[in-house]
Amino acid sequence: MIDVHCHVDFKGYNKNREEVMQRAKDKLNGIINSGASLGGNRRTLKYMENYKGFMHASLGFHPVNASKADSDIIERVFDEINENIDEAVAIGESGLDFHEVTDLEGRRRQIKVFSRFINMAVEYEMPLILHVRDAENRAFEMVKKHSSIPDVVFHCYGGDLETAEKIIEEGYYLSFSTILSFSDHHKELVKDLPLSNLLTETDSPYLSPFKGKRNEPSFVEEVVKTLAEVKSIPIREVDRATEKNARKIFGI
Numbered sequence: 001m002i003d004v005h006c007h008v009d010f011k012g013y014n015k016n017r018e019e020v021m022q023r024a025k026d027k028l029n030g031i032i033n034s035g036a037s038l039g040g041n042r043r044t045l046k047y048m049e050n051y052k053g054f055m056h057a058s059l060g061f062h063p064v065n066a067s068k069a070d071s072d073i074i075e076r077v078f079d080e081i082n083e084n085i086d087e088a089v090a091i092g093e094s095g096l097d098f099h100e101v102t103d104l105e106g107r108r109r110q111i112k113v114f115s116r117f118i119n120m121a122v123e124y125e126m127p128l129i130l131h132v133r134d135a136e137n138r139a140f141e142m143v144k145k146h147s148s149i150p151d152v153v154f155h156c157y158g159g160d161l162e163t164a165e166k167i168i169e170e171g172y173y174l175s176f177s178t179i180l181s182f183s184d185h186h187k188e189l190v191k192d193l194p195l196s197n198l199l200t201e202t203d204s205p206y207l208s209p210f211k212g213k214r215n216e217p218s219f220v221e222e223v224v225k226t227l228a229e230v231k232s233i234p235i236r237e238v239d240r241a242t243e244k245n246a247r248k249i250f251g252i
């Protein structure tokens with residue numbers, strides 16, 4: 001199993017990051033830590049050094065941050081990603097969050113930053129990890145124009161089935177988070193989607209599958225289990241297929 005999207009760089013893990021990572025290592029074959037801010041990218045690169053070959057980096061800027069950040073911060077984010085591009089396995093997270101950001105100016109800023117990340121993925125021929133809420137079609141249309149991006153991953157997908165099918169038809173991937181273990185909408189959604197285009201993630205520390213417990217990468221097992229249950233297939237089959245997808249996309 002691989003957790004393709006988590007944030008173990010967050011300060012909330014400072015007290016017991018080592019234990020969290022040990023539990024992840026016991027159960028998983030890798031994690032991709034997602035840089036969501038200037039500091040997040042820096043911390044991801046720093047912690048990655050301690051878990052070589054297990055923790056991989058995705059470098060980006062969260063669309064909610066993009067909607068309100070100063071332009072000099074944004075420039076610094078792009079500069080530092082360019083400088084550290086060889087350390088990353090993917091670009092992102094980046095995208096559109098029209099759920100959190102409802103004002104036009106904020107959305108306009110998101111679109112601008114997202115376009116630059118799309119161009120970056122084109123330039124470096126690297127996979128792009130998208131954070132999209134209430135703007136799935138819009139984001140899909142924006143990336144679709146760039147056929148040279150090797151792979152596109154919609155992280156924590158929660159849109160509708162019709163868009164999910166369009167995304168898969170284009171050869172892109174949908175990553176399902178630990179939400180899957182407790183959301184009927186998500187369970188219904190994955191029923192008919194092919195394993196060939198699915199990935200698993202926790203989005204830790206968010207979206208814990210266990211009440212009162214902070215999420216962590218080892219809990220990605222719950223996503224694999226739920227996928228197997230919903231699809232009535234062996235856990236092993238889900239595990240093998242989703243890990244294979246992650247290895248292929250990110251070259252890990």
Ligand SMILES: [Zn+2]
Pocket residue numbers: 005006007034036093131203
């Ligand atoms: Zn995230």
